[in-house]
Amino acid sequence: GQNIDQPTEMTATEGAIVQINCTYQTSGFNGLFWYQQHAGEAPTFLSYNVLDGLEEKGRFSSFLSRSKGYSYLLLKELQMKDSASYLCAVGNSNYQLIWGAGTKLIIKP
Amino acid sequence: ETGVTQTPRHLVMGMTNKKSLKCEQHLGHNAMYWYKQSAKKPLELMFVYNFKEQTENNSVPSRFSPECPNSSHLFLHLHTLQPEDSALYLCASSQDSLALGTQYFGPGTRLLVL
Numbered sequence: 001g002q003n004i005d006q007p008t009e010m011t012a013t014e015g016a017i018v019q020i021n022c023t024y025q026t027s028g029f030n031g032l033f034w035y036q037q038h039a040g041e042a043p044t045f046l047s048y049n050v051l052d053g054l055e056e057k058g059r060f061s062s063f064l065s066r067s068k069g070y071s072y073l074l075l076k077e078l079q080m081k082d083s084a085s086y087l088c089a090v091g092n093s094n095y096q097l098i099w100g101a102g103t104k105l106i107i108k109p
Numbered sequence: 110e111t112g113v114t115q116t117p118r119h120l121v122m123g124m125t126n127k128k129s130l131k132c133e134q135h136l137g138h139n140a141m142y143w144y145k146q147s148a149k150k151p152l153e154l155m156f157v158y159n160f161k162e163q164t165e166n167n168s169v170p171s172r173f174s175p176e177c178p179n180s181s182h183l184f185l186h187l188h189t190l191q192p193e194d195s196a197l198y199l200c201a202s203s204q205d206s207l208a209l210g211t212q213y214f215g216p217g218t219r220l221l222v223l
Contacts, residue, residue: 004151008149030209031209033211040216041216042111042113042199042214042215042216042217043152043199043214044111044214045211045212045213048211087152089152091209095206095207095208095209096154096165097154097209097212098151099151099152100151101149101150101151102149102151
């Protein structure tokens, strides 16, 4: 079967750094996406990795290791507005997105 | 604003009712999607339309009936639903469903079936 695993919930402190991990097993690989979803709102695109390595975009970075079936999203200088769910999704060989259940990130002052 | 709108935002219906969800995208995309999102579960892909043609039906019960009159509009017709169908229904669009690109989501319709 195909599945995406990510922690259900994480807590971090404002101003700190947090790393949200995602492991995947899919039939083929055509890229990995991270989305952010605030409560009651639409998921919004954060990042896309198709090659191994780190992609940096401001306070957010995403890393991919295809050989390990592993990715992480790194959030630096956390702000209260970063409290949200973070969804990991992988494109399989049929160009379908396989989604994780999401990680709810709670930021405390 | 993501360029994808959905109405209604909230819907309560009985198991014998018939209702429709509407989605509209203003991004010039050719692919549109319906997803079901339940608490603490992964997004479940329901239907995919590419250039108005249905390309994916992910074993969805027939009580859910999609309609795509053009590339900008997508409907989900609901009838004789069950309480377990209560969830957030998300619409999304992308440039083309055959090329894995970024999907843009609407805010969703929160559905409660009594």
